[in-house]
Amino acid sequence: MRRRSSRDPGHLSDPGVLILSSLAGGPKHGYALMQDIATFTGTRLEPGTLYGAIARLEKLRWIEALPSEGPRRPYRLTGDGASALRSQLDTMAGVVAVGLQRLARASDA
Amino acid sequence: MHRWLLRLYPKPWRARYEAEVAAVLDQHGCTVRTLVDLAAGALDARLLLPRFAQEELIAVNVGHLGGDAVDRPGRTIVIVAVTALSAVFFLLLAYMMFVGFPAITQTGDAHLQRWLGPDMARWGYLALGLLVAGAYGTVAIGGNLDSGQASSRSVLAGAAVGVASGLVSVVVLATATLTATSPGGLAPSATADMLLMVAAPVVAGAAAGWLTGRASQGLLAGFWCGVVFALLASTSLLLRDLVFAGTLAHTAWVGDRFGDALCNGVQGTVLADCEVGDDFGFAAFLLLLGPLMGALAGGPGSLAASRGREPVGQAAPRWSRSTIALAAFSGVMLALFVVELLTQLW
Numbered sequence: 001m002r003r004r005s006s007r008d009p010g011h012l013s014d015p016g017v018l019i020l021s022s023l024a025g026g027p028k029h030g031y032a033l034m035q036d037i038a039t040f041t042g043t044r045l046e047p048g049t050l051y052g053a054i055a056r057l058e059k060l061r062w063i064e065a066l067p068s069e070g071p072r073r074p075y076r077l078t079g080d081g082a083s084a085l086r087s088q089l090d091t092m093a094g095v096v097a098v099g100l101q102r103l104a105r106a107s108d109a
Numbered sequence: 110m111h112r113w114l115l116r117l118y119p120k121p122w123r124a125r126y127e128a129e130v131a132a133v134l135d136q137h138g139c140t141v142r143t144l145v146d147l148a149a150g151a152l153d154a155r156l157l158l159p160r161f162a163q164e165e166l167i168a169v170n171v172g173h174l175g176g177d178a179v180d181r182p183g184r185t186i187v188i189v190a191v192t193a194l195s196a197v198f199f200l201l202l203a204y205m206m207f208v209g210f211p212a213i214t215q216t217g218d219a220h221l222q223r224w225l226g227p228d229m230a231r232w233g234y235l236a237l238g239l240l241v242a243g244a245y246g247t248v249a250i251g252g253n254l255d256s257g258q259a260s261s262r263s264v265l266a267g268a269a270v271g272v273a274s275g276l277v278s279v280v281v282l283a284t285a286t287l288t289a290t291s292p293g294g295l296a297p298s299a300t301a302d303m304l305l306m307v308a309a310p311v312v313a314g315a316a317a318g319w320l321t322g323r324a325s326q327g328l329l330a331g332f333w334c335g336v337v338f339a340l341l342a343s344t345s346l347l348l349r350d351l352v353f354a355g356t357l358a359h360t361a362w363v364g365d366r367f368g369d370a371l372c373n374g375v376q377g378t379v380l381a382d383c384e385v386g387d388d389f390g391f392a393a394f395l396l397l398l399g400p401l402m403g404a405l406a407g408g409p410g411s412l413a414a415s416r417g418r419e420p421v422g423q424a425a426p427r428w429s430r431s432t433i434a435l436a437a438f439s440g441v442m443l444a445l446f447v448v449e450l451l452t453q454l455w
């Protein structure tokens with residue numbers, strides 16, 4: 001079995017990508033993240049899932065916390081986070097392209 | 110409800126994220142799905158969140174937590190060791206009951222057979238063994254959930270003294286087993302265990318009082334000393350019986366007297382079954398009362414040793430999850446002991 005590297009976001013990679021994608025548009029606090037993600041995916045992340053992913057992304061230093069605004073703390077994407085997101089999205093784009101191509105072939109046949 | 114669920118998260122996680130999550134919940138509202146997600150998140154934070162989170166969140170929030178860092182490796186060793194020893198004790202009990210000495214429940218000393226019959230009594234003893242070993246394993250984890258710096262030191266001091274006194278018990282048992290030629294020759298082992306069960310926690314309590322400057326820590330150190338000692342002494346006793354029963358039945362056990370008339374005057378394997386049953390009873394006594402007596406004896410030790418010492422760490426809340434776990438464990442053990450006194454189960 002392949003051993004996970006310490007840079008691997010692990011089993012919560014999907015919420016991680018959603019959070020990184022949201023923060024690519026600018027810093028946001030938790031509730032703003034949930035709303036933004038719901039807008040562009042139609043998926044509403046619940047707080048337990050959201051903060052599990054935030055904790056992992058903070059450790060990876062792909063996001064970082066900004067000074068608190070009362071009980072709310074905004075997060076922003078770091079340079080490493082932007083690189084990781086770009087790499088992840090490139091992979092996903094490749095998967096999407098291959099998947100769509102094969103589906104098209106299957107419907108032609 | 111969601112506030113209660115947030116308490117299930119680890120302390121460092123709560124110090125870092127609880128206020129934020131609470132603010133999000135105020136805006137987001139709380140549905141059944143939210144509650145399930147929070148519960149799953151708590152499990153994730155405790156079991157699956159990489160170790161980084163625990164360490165780094167403590168570093169981030171060192172001010173909030175008052176710098177009350179705990180000795181995590183030491184505490185983990187205590188949890189793993191006590192849980193493993195509990196499992197060994199239970200497996201040894203099961204093996205002896207079903208394979209090593211299958212006729213043990215037909216002897217007079219196995220009182221449970223009077224109510225259940227020999228076959229069901231075997232399962233009854235197995236269930237009791239599982240209950241006791243399970244309680245030890247559970248308190249090892251539950252009793253170390255949220256200890257601070259002072260209690261972490263006390264747990265380690267208690268466990269260390271427990272190991273030392275347990276090793277003394279093993280040496281005395283081995284010496285008596287190899288040299289005794291009559292029942293009287295084995296008596297020093299039981300006497301030593303009784304003395305150690307009281308004296309070792311006093312030492313553990315004194316060590317904890319000196320290390321933490323807190324008189325109350327003697328209870329905790331004495332408890333953990335009693336836990337480790339009881340497990341080591343009872344497991345080594347069963348192991349001794351498993352290995353040496355054949356020899357002892359023809360040497361030091363010959364002529365022994367029992368409270369139950371059915372075991373007096375017997376020989377060979379029946380004598381061995383009676384003696385092993387007797388030792389099961391002593392092991393149960395050590396396991397049921399060891400931690401409780403340890404806590405009681407540890408208190409006076411720390412009272413004296415903590416005088417004039419600077420208190421370490423923060424004062425623990427009176428009813429933390431750890432103290433509730435310890436109190437629940439002690440209650441179950443005491444209840445079992447009272448049941449044994451009243452009904453003569455074993």
